Amino acid sequence: MEEIDRAIVAALTGDGRLSYTDLAEKVGLSVSAVHQRVRRLEQRGVIKGYTARVSFEALELPLTAFVAIRPFDPSQPDDAPERLAHLPEIDSCYSVAGEDFYLLLVRVASPADLERVLQEIRTAANVTTRTTVVLSTPYEHRPPKVGPDPVDQHRLRGVG
Template sequence: MESCRDHFRTRRGFGGTTVAGVEEIDRRIVTLLAKDGRMSFTDLAKETGLSVSAVHQRVRRLEKRGVIHGYRALVNYDEIGLPLTAFVSIKPNDTAAPDDAPERLGHLSAIEACHSVAGEESYILKVRVASPLALEELLQQIRASANVSTRTTVVLSTPYDYRSPGTDADVEDGDAER
């Protein structure tokens, strides 16, 4: 007997097989836009074999559903004076205290991302700063603002970042980002 999960993953709907509620053609559109958020509807239509109006409708539907929830510029942080990237793992000094570190740290603009994680630490923060001294000052602010201890890993280089949610077929076709 087919489980609900199997049915959901493999059900067929208008436009083709769906995976986790997203049709294959929509997944292709999302992958293309993740690689180039400024791709025109005309270029998306060429890449997917759909009409421009069909692509436009699908993109709007994906935005409305929250599958696509924004577009942004990819920034060269070295060029804007923030060459140092680090990951800061934090855990509360008082485990009985409320778990409100993200709210307490929200005012620190050097924190690019905050991830809740399983393991010894509660959160991992991705931070970008101008120098080791700026990182040291940020760590002090993090500790004081959220009453946490920190463990820091400094990034030496980034071979790749901002990878799109491509499929194995994309890699086999030579479409993988370099």
């Protein structure tokens, strides 16, 4: 990926609502050039969409938990994601390596709701669960590193 495209991606991951004018100023291109590059990044699937970050506390879903699941019978079809897709409390489903098969990110209003959702997960997917409740979130949704650090650039050029 070209360095200018990396700069565009970095700017948009920091603020997905940047106007093309503001984005052009940040990366040093014309508005039309930035618009074309953003469109190409979208077409190539580098930029997959634009979303709003919401406060789950404001939505009255203050309890976050990670739920690791493992099938009772590993010889059965691996269809847990499909069996659980109807549960709106599951924010994300990750296929993982290790003892567990999937790791679910669950958001609910209360411990009682978590208990209910865990039972629904076990029943719907015929799995065992291991739950970790989140106490606090120092950070999440950090923008990805899309280019070398300035220190790395100096090393590559033989400076410092």
